[in-house]
Amino acid sequence: MPKPKVAFYWCASCGGCEEAIVDLNEDILKVVELVDIVFWPCAMDFKYSDVRKMKDNEITVAFINGAIRNDEQEKMVRLLREKAQLVIAFGSCSQLGGIPGLANFWDRETIFESSYGKNCPSVDNPKRIFPQTKSKVPEGELTLPAFHNTVRSLDQVIDVDYYIPGCAPPPYLTMKAIGVILSGELPEKGTVLAPEKTLCDECSRNDSKPEKISIKEIKRISEVIVDSKKCFLAEGVICMGPVTRSGCTEEGDGKCISANMPCRGCFGPPPEVKDVGGKMVSALASIVGLEGEENMSDEDAEKLINQIVDPAGYFYRFSLPTSLLRRKRMSNLVKGEK
Amino acid sequence: MNTKAIIFCCNWSVYPGLLLSEDTTVEPDPEYKIIVNMCSGRLQPDLILEALKDSAWGVMIAACPPEECEHDGNYKAKRRVLLLKRVLEQFGIEPQRLKLEWIDKGESVKFKKAISDFIDELKELGPIKKLEIN
Numbered sequence: 001m002p003k004p005k006v007a008f009y010w011c012a013s014c015g016g017c018e019e020a021i022v023d024l025n026e027d028i029l030k031v032v033e034l035v036d037i038v039f040w041p042c043a044m045d046f047k048y049s050d051v052r053k054m055k056d057n058e059i060t061v062a063f064i065n066g067a068i069r070n071d072e073q074e075k076m077v078r079l080l081r082e083k084a085q086l087v088i089a090f091g092s093c094s095q096l097g098g099i100p101g102l103a104n105f106w107d108r109e110t111i112f113e114s115s116y117g118k119n120c121p122s123v124d125n126p127k128r129i130f131p132q133t134k135s136k137v138p139e140g141e142l143t144l145p146a147f148h149n150t151v152r153s154l155d156q157v158i159d160v161d162y163y164i165p166g167c168a169p170p171p172y173l174t175m176k177a178i179g180v181i182l183s184g185e186l187p188e189k190g191t192v193l194a195p196e197k198t199l200c201d202e203c204s205r206n207d208s209k210p211e212k213i214s215i216k217e218i219k220r221i222s223e224v225i226v227d228s229k230k231c232f233l234a235e236g237v238i239c240m241g242p243v244t245r246s247g248c249t250e251e252g253d254g255k256c257i258s259a260n261m262p263c264r265g266c267f268g269p270p271p272e273v274k275d276v277g278g279k280m281v282s283a284l285a286s287i288v289g290l291e292g293e294e295n296m297s298d299e300d301a302e303k304l305i306n307q308i309v310d311p312a313g314y315f316y317r318f319s320l321p322t323s324l325l326r327r328k329r330m331s332n333l334v335k336g337e338k
Numbered sequence: 339m340n341t342k343a344i345i346f347c348c349n350w351s352v353y354p355g356l357l358l359s360e361d362t363t364v365e366p367d368p369e370y371k372i373i374v375n376m377c378s379g380r381l382q383p384d385l386i387l388e389a390l391k392d393s394a395w396g397v398m399i400a401a402c403p404p405e406e407c408e409h410d411g412n413y414k415a416k417r418r419v420l421l422l423k424r425v426l427e428q429f430g431i432e433p434q435r436l437k438l439e440w441i442d443k444g445e446s447v448k449f450k451k452a453i454s455d456f457i458d459e460l461k462e463l464g465p466i467k468k469l470e471i472n
């Protein structure tokens with residue numbers, strides 16, 4: 001029987017998800033024994049035309065990491081969708097929009113302006129030469145992929161079968177997912193191949209939480225050293241554990257938590273959470289200034305809440321494109337009435 | 339759709355009074371819809387976001403005034419609204435579209451006035467602009 005064919009592809013990502021495949025270490029040899037890697041531009045020499053030549057559904061499974069930021073990525077994932085029986089959104093950017101998705105607080109124009117224009121102090125560009133999708137040079141025409149205004153998650157562009165969360169996904173989850181797919185006993189379409197509990201549920205610091213947490217002052221992790229056994233939230237440091245899926249390590253405790261850093265939320269929401277930011281507003285505002293709340297003036301409550309710097313950026317750090325509101329409304333982007 | 343404002347109000351305080359004061363022979367005002375919840379402190383922000391995403395021009399939460407909520411949920415609601423307003427602003431949505439009003443039991447007249455004032459404010463702002471994803 002021919003081996004199942006596997007493809008890996010990257011879109012708007014940092015390369016960490018590719019690294020996460022390499023991090024399978026010797027396990028990658030087991031994978032290679034079981035499957036044929038037919039496309040992996042980051043690591044092996046394949047051309048887009050190799051994929052175009054394949055028959056529909058010829059690839060058993062395509063692992064696609066990164067968000068969709070430009071035309072080239074969109075075309076490639078559409079092509080891979082045609083050629084693959086299963087598509088897996090691999091990593092936070094692909095699943096939720098990820099860090100590149102934070103660009104949805106801006107649009108193409110403002111991003112170009114801060115990269116090539118007057119808002120970039122280290123760039124001297126008096127002629128205001130900006131990237132063009134087509135430009136004529138003596139040798140002919142050069143093209144660049146069109147840069148979209150809005151970053152999208154993979155499932156906002158193509159149909160996705162499964163999700164593997166994480167920035168980047170831990171090797172043990174990747175191996176498990178490959179095992180499940182090769183076994184042929186496929187879970188329900190749309191399943192996130194990771195545990196369903198929240199990180200707090202699994203966190204060894206959870207027991208240190210007082211029965212009622214009340215935050216008097218918001219502290220940033222760069223300003224304090226938190227006792228390695230104490231819950232970050234109880235210490236006034238924002239931790240996304242209450243609204244984030246567990247599973248970033250096999251043992252349960254969060255990867256960042258074990259390095260004495262609060263959870264940033266890269267595993268995305270557990271199944272019952274619809275909008276990470278909404279849930280975090282709820283969780284955090286409930287405990288900030290809880291003690292003595294009946295005597296707190298409106299001004300003091302506002303001052304305390306305002307200690308949370310950049311709330312949307314913090315709460316939607318990995319999930320802005322898949323949040324309920326998806327992006328910032330900007331005058332040159334919006335059109336018409338609702 | 340004519341609905342401009344979604345009004346969340348509590349099942350145990352202001353809503354029963356409002357029901358009693360309503361003239362059932364008059365068609366309800368299509369410009370707002372009331373959603374009854376169990377306490378302002380139980381209202382989840384995702385519901386507010388959902389309303390703003392879908393069609394509402396604004397959302398008002400009618401909560402019991404300080405010291406009047408049996409569960410102290412109103413203080414929580416206050417802080418959530420403060421934080422959510424800042425989040426909305428980052429999404430380019432005017433924070434005035436979210437409003438918390440202290441309304442006590444039996445203050446139906448005040449409640450109705452607050453709703454109509456809010457709708458006037460929303461008309462000044464106009465609808466939330468529709469997103470063009472490209």
Ligand code: SF4
Pocket residue numbers: 199200201203204205206230231232233234239240241242254257262263
């Ligand atoms: S808030 Fe963070 S530190 Fe506290 S229990 Fe949850 S995951 Fe652990």
